[in-house]
Amino acid sequence: MTLSLDEYATLARRELPEDVWDFIAGGAGRERTLAANEAAYDTVCLRPKALPGFTEPDTHVRVLGGRWAAPLGVAPVAYHELAHRDGESGTARAAGALGLPLVVSTFASQSLERVAREASAPLWLQMYCFRDEEVTRSLAGRAAAAGYEALVLTVDTPFMGRRLRDLRNGFQVPPHIVPANLVEGLAEGARADVAASPAAHSRTAFHPALDWSVVARLREWSGLPVLAKGVLSGDDARAALDAGVAGIIVSNHGGRQLDGAPATLEVLPEVVAAVAGRCPVLMDGGVRRGSDIVVALAFGATAVLVGRPVLHGLAVDGTAGAHAVLSLLMRELADTMALTGRATVDAVDVSVLAPRAMHLRHLELP
Numbered sequence: 001m002t003l004s005l006d007e008y009a010t011l012a013r014r015e016l017p018e019d020v021w022d023f024i025a026g027g028a029g030r031e032r033t034l035a036a037n038e039a040a041y042d043t044v045c046l047r048p049k050a051l052p053g054f055t056e057p058d059t060h061v062r063v064l065g066g067r068w069a070a071p072l073g074v075a076p077v078a079y080h081e082l083a084h085r086d087g088e089s090g091t092a093r094a095a096g097a098l099g100l101p102l103v104v105s106t107f108a109s110q111s112l113e114r115v116a117r118e119a120s121a122p123l124w125l126q127m128y129c130f131r132d133e134e135v136t137r138s139l140a141g142r143a144a145a146a147g148y149e150a151l152v153l154t155v156d157t158p159f160m161g162r163r164l165r166d167l168r169n170g171f172q173v174p175p176h177i178v179p180a181n182l183v184e185g186l187a188e189g190a191r192a193d194v195a196a197s198p199a200a201h202s203r204t205a206f207h208p209a210l211d212w213s214v215v216a217r218l219r220e221w222s223g224l225p226v227l228a229k230g231v232l233s234g235d236d237a238r239a240a241l242d243a244g245v246a247g248i249i250v251s252n253h254g255g256r257q258l259d260g261a262p263a264t265l266e267v268l269p270e271v272v273a274a275v276a277g278r279c280p281v282l283m284d285g286g287v288r289r290g291s292d293i294v295v296a297l298a299f300g301a302t303a304v305l306v307g308r309p310v311l312h313g314l315a316v317d318g319t320a321g322a323h324a325v326l327s328l329l330m331r332e333l334a335d336t337m338a339l340t341g342r343a344t345v346d347a348v349d350v351s352v353l354a355p356r357a358m359h360l361r362h363l364e365l366p
Ligand SMILES: Cc1cc2nc3c(=O)[nH]c(=O)nc-3n(C[C@H](O)[C@H](O)[C@H](O)COP(=O)(O)O)c2cc1C
Pocket: 023, 024, 025, 037, 075, 076, 077, 078, 105, 106, 107, 126, 154, 229, 251, 252, 253, 254, 256, 284, 285, 286, 287, 305, 306, 307, 308, 309
């Protein structure tokens, strides 16, 4: 019986080669930011509601015109086939069966068209932008043609952060796993070069001087709304809005880019205040329980995304494992909403939080 996302992580670790586990689990530098993401939730308490009068809340939300079964989606994560041969198609089937959206990575191990054929819930395509602008333009156009509903521009990764575990392990993506969106049609040798060292490839192939003007180009090439993923300050949120984004994703890339960056939960209120209702504000990083989703909503998030836990589910049991992880989170979310007396997602606001030092509140302190 697997009862929590932490238990899925433990089981996944047994299934995966050590260097693949490290690539998935690891972060940049000292991994301070990686640890901070999860730890931030431990600083917050929820206020229970006595006799709420219902047991099954309505968890549906609307995000950019799409209806999701819960304020929860799958974050863009490269190479799902590293976890299980079902890969992104399996994740798409799992998410779709639950009515949850999937953000497909530029570095997916299956082509965005193939994933689209398996999906029954909203799909967004995460965009890295390349030195060769034609590659970026082609990806954006293909996403629109395949029915993707939005592009997610990653703004925190001009190159991959220094991930010491990968450097120590000399991590290479195994040759049978390829970035299918980028190399279909290429010869075997060329495929291997792109996939072998993600870090080295990012230094040479990513656009070296990207700025916010790319948002307008992505919109023009695709006709799709563009979200910015990797915003951690009010200033950057305002810059993103000025550039024309339709949504913001508060993210530190799961602690894999700037080590020392704050936990996403900590900066969420600053970003929500800067956005002031002008667009949805999603967040990711360290969400491991349904109660974490409630906390993120209370801090002003429209919805959350989860990254690593979905790969853990895939590693344990392919499509069925990814489905199990996501449905566990949905169950925990509904239970937490019921126990805090929130019948709808809209009803989850800051009043669901209990001050940490609650026992001190009624004392007359000097
Ligand atoms: C193995 C792995 C690969 C990732 N690949 C991408 C990617 O291709 N594009 C991207 O924008 N973010 C990528 N991310 C970051 C995730 O989208 C997300 O921000 C992060 O994993 C969220 O934190 P969580 O894993 O704690 O849920 C990746 C993360 C991991 C762990």
